[in-house]
Amino acid sequence: MRAVVDFSLSEEQVRHVAWVREFMDSHVRPVVAELDKISDPDERFPWGIIEKAHGEGLMRFGLPEAYGGTPVDEVTLCLLMEEFGAADIGVGGIIAQYWNCVALIDRMGNDFHRDTFIRPYLDNPRAIYALAMTEPTAGTDAQLPYDAPDGGPMLEAVPDGDEIVLNGVKTYSSYSNVADVIIVFARTDKSVGLTQGMTAFIVTKDTPGFSVARTFDLMGHRLAPIAELHFDDCRIPKENQLTPWNGGFAEMSRFTVGRYWVGARCLGVARAAFDLALEYAKTRVQGGKPIIEHQMVARQLGEMAMTIEAARNTIWKAAWAAEHPEQADPIVLRMARVLGSEAAMKVALDAVRIHGGPGTFTDVGVEKLFRDAATGLHPAPLDVQLMIMGQVLAGNRQGPVAPLNVAS
Ligand SMILES: Cc1cc2nc3c(=O)[nH]c(=O)nc-3n(C[C@H](O)[C@H](O)[C@H](O)COP(=O)(O)OP(=O)(O)OC[C@H]3O[C@@H](n4cnc5c(N)ncnc54)[C@H](O)[C@@H]3O)c2cc1C
Structure with a gap:
């Protein structure tokens, strides 16, 4: 059976x-x-x-x-x-x-x-790829999306003979300060919203007119920088056009892989924080016994374990849903992303609490996990994911139900 x-x-x-x-x-x-x-x-x-x-x-x-x-x-x-x-x-x-x-x-x-x-x-041991959608004036607007001519990415791409000329600014693009190849989403028709007027192109780091203007210093995910990129009359061959003209949003929605991957990585943060907290609770003695034997701490650990398990189950279901789109409700992919990130935040905070004072020390480990968990609330803020779920439930969702991937 x-x-x-x-x-x-x-x-x-x-x-x-x-x-x-x-x-x-x-x-x-x-x-x-x-x-x-x-x-x-x-x-x-x-x-x-x-x-x-x-x-x-x-x-x-x-x-x-x-x-x-x-x-x-x-x-x-x-x-x-x-x-x-x-x-x-x-x-x-x-x-x-x-x-x-x-x-x-x-x-x-x-x-x-x-x-x-x-x-x-493929054989370059330093090969790094990045994706640039967000702009200083287009964060959530690129994701909900806010589909008006004045909303979304404004970096402009204009054909000129055999070339495309890019002008504008991208920001918060993960690893783009060191990337060899960057997928850049540009506006190719400003008379319509981004779902109808955006195209993806490929830019390599050595292209004249392309520069890394700034690398941001993050609270968590500190080994994975995000950067601001400038495109000043940046000319690329027209063959670098990756999607149909004005079809960038639709193609991205069609071919994206899982945003819930972020949730799964956050789940790992939660697991690491839980493991440290459990070990500490078994060995730290207060009130004459290991603190895990105090009911409040035991209850806290039970809740942390339950939070992790609930998130993991939803993430596994989302993974299944990604491969069975005809049988699955794609909303579960967004749920998995939210639950993974929320599990990390909640469990890391509880792990800091269970460690008492040392939970805040930089050499103990849970402090880093707490910072990583907080940074894991981005990209694609959880509130945005929840708003999109609400739009789906209300039956007025424009754009994809499954995740539009900015940083996997
Ligand atoms: C670690 C990290 C990695 C990232 N990697 C990438 C990447 O690789 N490529 C890339 O292109 N981008 C990347 N981003 C950018 C990320 O996608 C944006 O931060 C995200 O889209 C939110 O945009 P914003 O920060 O401008 O916030 P805003 O859009 O300014 O939002 C601010 C607040 O307002 C709320 N809000 C906004 N609009 C609405 C609305 N219409 N209704 C109700 N509430 C609203 C939001 O929920 C949020 O709480 C990354 C960001 C981070 C932090």
């Missing part, structure tokens, strides 16, 4: 998780605390880890099979995202964005794009 729901992991999934955990134990956990403390965000980028991830095949693992990736299901990818988040959510974001951007170029683009912007970078 066919099992309707089966939560057991396959041998293959267990093997993949063990491999990633081993990578994180060997190359990430020993160094992240020190890297996190580097004050200059441009100096902080974890090149050593990324080079090892390229060298050991982790960067390639989640790519489409045509580029040497390992074909795995979405649940497996979510399991790996959780492992990333439990080690360092910033490092995990860099790897996930690499997988996401290559998949987007592969799905949205043609053979020229694949041969020019994917294949030459």
Whole structure:
């Protein structure tokens, strides 16, 4: 008889998780605390880890099979995202964005794009990809979307002979300060809203007229910088047009992979905070016994475990939903993103509480997880996800129900 729901992991999934955990134990956990403390965000980028991830095949693992990736299901990818988040959510974001951007170029683009912007970078141990949608005046507006001519991204793309000329500013684009290849969403018709008037292009870092204006110093996710990019008469070959003209929003909605990946990485943050809190509660003695034997602390830990489990179940369901769009309600993908981030915030805060004073010390670990959890409320603010769920329930949703991915 066919099992309707089966939560057991396959041998293959267990093997993949063990491999990633081993990578994180060997190359990430020993160094992240020190890297996190580097004050200059441009100096902080974890090149050593990324080079090892390229060298050991982790960067390639989640790519489409045509580029040497390992074909795995979405649940497996979510399991790996959780492992990333439990080690360092910033490092995990860099790897996930690499997988996401290559998949987007592969799905949205043609053979020229694949041969020019994917294949030459596969063996480059420092290859980094980024996606630039947000602008100083277009944050949430690009996501809800606010679909009026005066709303959304305003960076302009104008054809000029065999070239496209880009002018404008992008901001908060993850890893774009070090990226080789950037997917840039530009306005190609300002007489209509962004769903009808936006096109995606590919810009490489050496293009004249392109510059990184500023790298932001983040509270959490500190190994994964976000940057402001300037495009001043930035000329790209017209072949770099990635989506149909004015079809950027529709294509992005059609080909995006899971925004709930962010939720899965946040779940890893929650798990790491819980593990530290549980260990501390078993060993810290107050009132003549380990604090876990005090009912209030035991109750707190029980609630933390329940919060993690509820988020994990929804994330796994979202992973299944992503592969069964005809049977699933896509709203669950947004729920998974929200629940993962909220679990991280709640559990990390409780972990700080359970640690007492040391919970606030920078060398104990939960303080970093708390900062990472808070930063995990972005990108795509949770309120926006909830508002979109409300729009769906009200039956007046414009734009995709499933996530539009900005930073996987
Ligand atoms: C760590 C991090 C990584 C990021 N990575 C990327 C990336 O790789 N690429 C990229 O393009 N962008 C990226 N972003 C940008 C991110 O997508 C934006 O921060 C997000 O879209 C919100 O925009 P904003 O910050 O301008 O906030 P705003 O849009 O100014 O929102 C401010 C507040 O107002 C609320 N609000 C806004 N509009 C409405 C409304 N209509 N109704 C009710 N409430 C509203 C919001 O919920 C929020 O609480 C990243 C951001 C962060 C923090």
